[in-house]
Amino acid sequence: MKNQPGSLWQRFTLAFPYAWLVAFFLVPFLIVLKISFSQGAIALPPYRPVLDLTAGWRGIEMFLAGLSLDNYRLLGSDSLYLLSYLKSLQIAAFSTLILLIIGYPIAYGMARTPRRLQAVLVVLVMLPFWTSFLIRIYAWMNILQRDGPLNELLMALHVVSTPPVWLATDTAIYIGIVYSYLPFMVLPLYAVLEKLDESLLEAAADLGCPRWKTFWLVTIPLSSPGVLAGVLLCLIPIVGEFVIPDLLGGSRAPMIGQTIWMEFFGNKDWPAASAVAVVLVCLLVTPIVLFQHLAMRSEERS
C-alpha cells in the first residue's frame, strides 16, 4: 500500500488530522505570538490592536502599526521573569536528575524480573498514573501538612523535635514532581532495558568483565535511548509545571507556569502572559527539535 500512488483515500486520511492540528495547534500559537506584540487594553478582547479584516488593507496597516516589543522589554527589565525562568530550569534539571537516579534502579529491577511478572509490574507502575494527577498532588498536601502523617512519623521516630514545615517550600515541589513524573522516567527506561540482549552481558562476563564494570560499560550506554527519552519526557513538561508548584510550593518565587497563570488570570495582562509563553516555547523548542532529529535518525538506521 505504501508504494501505490497517493490515492484519494490516503489524502483524506491525512487531510483531516492535518487540518485539525493546523487550526487548533498551529494557529493558536501564531495568535499567541501576535498577542505578545500587542498591548493590554480595558476592552473585550483585552488587547490592542485587533486585526479588523473588514477594514481591508487600511485595517492591516493599522494592525501592524499597533504592534510593539513592549512586552518583551518588560520581560527583560523586570527581574521577576528572569528569576522565574531560572528557577523553573533549575527545578526541572535537578528533579530530572533525581528522577533518573531513582527511576533507573526501578526500571532495571523491573526488566530483570521473570517475564510473567513484568506485565503485572508495568500495570502496577502505570496504575497511579491513571488516577488523577490532581488527586495525587492533593494526596501529598494531606501528607505534608504541618500536622500530617509525615511529621507524625518523624516525630514518633524522634528524627525531629518540632514538626518541620513542608508545604510552600521548594522541597515539597521536588517531592511532588518526582512523585508525579516517576512513571514517565521509569517506563521509557524499562522499555529499553527490557529489550537488552542478555547475551551481550554474558559475552562481557565471558571476556572477563566484572559485574559492575559490565553495567557501566555495556548496560548504561545501550540504555541511552531510554535515558534520553525519559529525560526529555520529564524535563520539558516540568519546566512549565503549574499545578505542583501552585499547590505544594509557595508564590514567593514562582515557577514560569505559575507566572503565566498569574499574568493571565491575576493581572489580566494577556499580552504579557503571551510574551512569557513565547520565550518559554523558544527555550523548550531546542530539545524538542533535537529529539525529533535523533528519533528520525534512529528510525532510518533501523
Next chain:
Amino acid sequence: MRKVSAFNILAIVLGIAFLYLPIVILVIYSFNASRLVAVWGGWSTQWYAELAGDAEILQAAFISLRVALVSASAATVLGTLAAVALVRLGRFRGRLLFASMIYAPLVMPEVITGLSMLLLFVAFAVDRGFWTVIIAHTTMAMCFVTVIVQSRLVDFDMSLEEAAMDLGASPLRTFLSVTLPLIVPAIAAAWMLAFALSLDDLVIASFTTGPGATTLPIRIYSAVRLGVKPEINAVCSIFVGVVGVAVLAASLLAKISGARGTPARL
C-alpha cells in the same frame, strides 16, 4: 536465567510503595470522622454522605464524564488517522510540520497549550464552554493516541495486507478486515488514555472553559487551594477506586484476549 538481586527487589518494592502510599493515606483519611488531619476521630462515612448531597460537585463530575467521552472518541479517530498517515504515507510534503505538530503537544507545558487555545477562541469570538473544552481536550489527547497507534502500526506485518489484497480484497476491505482488527487493542488502549487525560485535566480546562461547564478537576482545585478538605478526600477516593477497578478490569481483559490468538510472530 535471570537473577533478580536483592537490590533489584528492594528498588521495585520501594518504588511501588512510594507510588501508592500517598493514595492509600488519602483513602484512609476520607474515612476519618474528624475534620482535622492531626486527630483521628474514628471510622466514618459522613464525608461520603455530604458528598452525595453536594450538587455542584456531582454536576461537575457529570460534565467531566461527558467531556471525556466525547473528546476521547474524537481524539481516537483523529489520532488513528494521523498514525496511519505517518506510517503509511512515507515522505510527503509537509511531513516535518505534521510530525512536529503531533509530537510537540506531548511535551509542551499545558499552560502554553491552554493559553493558546483560549486566545484562539477569543480571537474568533467563540463562546467558551462545553464544546471549547472538548476541542481543547481532543487536540491534546490526539497526540497521545497517534503515538500509541503508530508504534503498533510500525510493528505491523505488511505482508498480511499484501496477502489480503492478493486474495481479492480491495484496499478498503483490507483495512477493515485485516488491519483494523489487529490494531484494535492499541486503539482501545489509546481511547482509555485519552479518556483518563481528559477526565484529569485541570490547566487546559481552566483556560478553555466557560460558564456552566465547570469540570471536576476545576471544582476540586478551587476547593483545595485553601487547604485540605475532607469532602475532597471522599471525591478523590471514589475516583481512585473507580479508576483502579477499571484499569484492573482492562488489564485482565487484555490478558485474556492476548492469550487467545496473539499474532503469530514468524
Next chain:
Amino acid sequence: MPSVEAGDRPTKSSPTLATGDSRRLLRIEGLSKRFGNFTAVDRLSLDIYTGEFFALLGPSGCGKTTLLRLIAGFERPNAGRIVLDGVDLAPVPPHRRPVNMMFQSYALFPHLTVEANVAFGLKQEGLPRGEIAGRVADMLALVKLESLGTRKPSELSGGQRQRVALARCLVKRPRVLLLDEPLAALDKKLRDSTRFELMELQRHLGLTFVIVTHDQSEAMIVADRIGVMDRGRLMQVAAPDEIYERPNSRWVADFIGDINLFEGRVGDDRLSVEGTAAGRLRVAAPIEAEPRTPVWIAVRPERIRLSRDKPPEPENCVSGTIVEIGYLGDLSIYHVRIADGSRVKAAVANTGGNGGYSPRAAESVWLSFAPEAPIVLTR
C-alpha cells in the same frame, strides 16, 4: 550480456508439457524495475506456459522475488509489460489480478481460524456461503488439514501453516500461482516430502506454478523449466537437464552444480581447443566459432575419470596431485592440483568400481575425460 529471448521453448525432455496444453499463458516483455539507483529487474522477457511448473532460480539479490511481486502487482514496473491470457496487467491492481501468491512468511491472518483464512479469498469473490464452505472443506482435505479447521495459526506447526497458506491460494483456482521460497522455512525431511506433494498437487490440479528459490536441487527436482537469474537478468531458460548438460555461459555452468573450466583457443580444425591448462583438448562436435577465438571448456566433475597410469588417448588428459578428498558417503570429490597450480574436481561414486582404484591424498593421478564430456562455452 544479452538476456534470453522471450519464447525459449520447452524441450521434449519435459514430459508434462508434451501432453499438456502449451499455450502461452503469461508473457513478460522487457520488464524493468528500479529502486532508486538499484536495478532489480533489467529489461527481462519471459514466457510461461499453461500447466507448467516454472522455477526462478538465482542467488539472493538477483531480483527473482521482485519479479514475482511485479507479476502479483505489488510493485509497478518502470518499463515493460506483463500480459496474462492476452490481457495487459498494468492497469489491474493486485486485488483484481487472477494471480495468487504464497508468501515466504505465509502471512496467515492471526485473528482468523484456519477455515476463515482459507475462505478469505472466496469471500472477496462474493460466493454463496454454502459453496465457500464446500470448497474450503475440499481444499483442507486435499492438503490434509481436515481436523484443524477451527484452530488459529498460532496453534499450528510450521509445516501446517505452510499448508494453510497453500490452501488459501489454491482454493481460488488462480491462473498462475506464485510461490516465494515456499520450502525455505521447513526442515530437510519435511522439505523433501512437501516438495513432492507440491509437484503432485500441481499435476493433479493442472495449475501453472511459478516458484522462486535459491536452492538448485529444489529447482531441478520440481521444475519443468528453470529460469536462471543474475542481477536482474535471465541468464538461461530451459528444462533442468538442458541447463545442467548444456549451460549457455560460464556463469550458468558455475552456478548449477560444480564445474571445471579450462580456458583456451579454438583449434584450426574446430574440433579441438589449444593452450589449456590440460594441454590440447578434443571435442566431439565442431565448435561454432572461428579458429583462434578464446573459448572455455567446461567439464562436470562426474565426467572426469581417475587413473593411476597415463591413459592411452593423448588428448583430454592431465596429471596432477590429490590435495583434498571430500567424502560424502555416496560419492567422493577429489581435488587435484595440476601443473599450472589450478585445481580440478573429480567426483567418483563410491560403488567399489573404477577397478577398485581409490587414491589417497598426496598421490599422483591422471585425470581424463571423453570428447563428448566437455561443454564449449563462448561466453
